[in-house]
Amino acid sequence: MDVRIEDVRPQMVMGLTRKGTYQMIPQMMGELFHHLTAKGAQIAGMPTFVCHETSVEEVKRAGAEGRAVVEVVVPVSGKVEGAGDIKCYELPGGKMLTAVHKGPYEQLERTYQEMFSWIGRERRRVVGPIRETYLNDPRQVGPEETLTEIRIPIK
Numbered sequence: 001m002d003v004r005i006e007d008v009r010p011q012m013v014m015g016l017t018r019k020g021t022y023q024m025i026p027q028m029m030g031e032l033f034h035h036l037t038a039k040g041a042q043i044a045g046m047p048t049f050v051c052h053e054t055s056v057e058e059v060k061r062a063g064a065e066g067r068a069v070v071e072v073v074v075p076v077s078g079k080v081e082g083a084g085d086i087k088c089y090e091l092p093g094g095k096m097l098t099a100v101h102k103g104p105y106e107q108l109e110r111t112y113q114e115m116f117s118w119i120g121r122e123r124r125r126v127v128g129p130i131r132e133t134y135l136n137d138p139r140q141v142g143p144e145e146t147l148t149e150i151r152i153p154i155k
Contacts, residue, residue: 001111003099003118008151010093013073014041015050016086020070022063025049028072035086036074045075050091051130056112071129094128096151100135104143108132108150115152128153 016032018024029047036043052069053059062068073091080088097119101111119126135147 001099001101001114003097003115005154006096006098006151008093008096008098011045011075011091012078012088013048013075013091014080014082014086014088015071015073015091017069017071018085019067021066022049022059022068022070024070025072028070032072032074032086035083036076036080039080041080042077043074044077046133046135048073048075048091048131048133051132054126054128054130056109056116092128094153095155096131097124097154098149098151101148101150102144102146104146105138105148108148111150115150119152119154124154126152127155 014032014036016028018028032047050071050073051059052071053062059068075091076088082088097115099111099115101108118124130153131149131151133149133151135149136145138146
């Protein structure tokens with residue numbers, strides 16, 4: 001696995017945030033894309049899940065208890081009118097540890113564990129929400145070809 005540090009630029013996004021379980025992500029993505037289509041928004045990148053729990057243990061606990069902060073965003077070109085809990089805002093940038101996971105979403109934990117091991121070895125710390133950007137559509141490629149870019153803000 002190729003792990004690298006990148007300086008990520010801030011990005012204008014449409015986002016939707018709720019509390020619950022990570023299984024809500026596909027439904028929330030559908031709602032967000034429906035809103036973007038209705039507003040005629042110009043999509044400027046791939047959809048992303050923003051994970052506010054910042055350790056593997058926190059993710060497991062919050063997901064099991066149904067109290068995870070689940071945020072999905074889609075980059076857009078310029079401001080787009082929101083509605084209800086769908087908001088347009090600038091997703092912050094910064095220094096991030098980045099890796100691309102190839103394979104089923106159910107195997108992402110392995111990549112996360114390797115990234116968190118790197119953070120520990122290098123004496124770094126997580127300083128913000130973690131991002132999973134879905135680089136291709138699992139409906140168009142098989143599970144083994146699914147690509148997910150993981151970005152962990154570090155200091």
